[in-house]
Amino acid sequence: MARASFHTAVNLLAFALIGTAILAFTYAQTHDKIAQSEEAEKLKLISQIVPQDMFDNDIIKDTQQIKADALLGNDGTTTAYRARLLDKPSVLVLEAVAPDGYSGRITLLVAIKSNGELAGVRVVSHKETPGLGDYIEIARSNWIKGFDGKSATQPGDWKVKKDGGQFDYMAGATITPRAVVKAVHKALQYFELHHDALFAPSDPIKGKKP
């Protein structure tokens, strides 16, 4: 009996070791390529909202860590990407979260020019109803481009048209654009408050607890 269990244990151990070796090998082989793909994907998204002629630095490397803040809606620390032209700050790319989408959180990437104007907004992830609330994706409609050129004070009424504001919405799905509009507006306010610190080569920015 004891011999049988010993035999089983050795067997399991041997297979665990072989399995670990195979995994370690594959990880080592694919690790660089995965990091590259992830970076390329991020850059692709960022370059959609940051105009090519507005930066000459390596955006992916020039980052600032941002602590959780009620205005951004982020739970943990997020990374902001900083575009510079001739060493002057030009555009900041922030991650913002709209917590009140129709089915949960909507994560946005918001690019703000140093003068406080929006360069562009993109949805990174969402769980809105397919075919109904998903027109916030650039792949589905141009709705999200409606933010281009807006700033915290321009227009004065940051609301969807149904609530007496400026922004379009589609009948049947008002909660989704309402959440996105609110989140983008708050991100702009955050930017106004922390403008200098965001571009400074300094420590992480402390946020206000929600």
Next chain:
Amino acid sequence: MTYQEFKDILYNGVWKQNTGVVQLLGMCPILAVSSTVVNGVSLGLATALVMALSSAAIAPIRTIVPNEARIPVFILIIAVLVTVVQYLMNAYMYSLYVVLGIFIPLIVTNCIVLARIEAFAAKNPPMQSAMDGMAMGLGLTAVLAVLGAMREIAGHGTLLSGIDMALGESAKSLVITVIPNYHGFLLAILPPGAFIALGLLIAGKNWLNLRAEAKARSAAIQAVQTQAA
């Protein structure tokens, strides 16, 4: 492996014991990823690859593994292979990996993989086992493809949308718009659409079976009658 064996295993996996519409195993991924053809086929092929590899890996060691330790060892091997596939997809098909996301690690828990290993690979030589895993996986892929096509046409009015995620930007021209200016049919894309479409598929398969049976029976009766006459 003889040609007859090859044919039997293939027929068994793809049609007679089809995992999707006959055995009804692995329903969770079938219902979840079949919203478009590309998603369905991609996960189907990933599952087929894992099934073929794990069957091939387990068949040669089936006599070494002590009987009481066989389930943990099998699961370990499946998990290793799935993780390898996951790394490879993450590295070389990043955007598809993002879409299929959590369903790839979940291949490990897909009961069809372990079921085939227990039922076949643990009792048969490596070549046959690999073939069985592959055939079962292809049967699953076929169901996912048909289901994905039904839901995509009804839901979006397109076919093969998102193929650029698997084959790169240049493949975008392969997307077929079946119904132009289609406003979409929400039910088909949501989970209930998957249940309804799968139900129709199972009904179709059963109808074909019944018809084949009836045909065989009437042929047999005729044969008896001609003999009697």
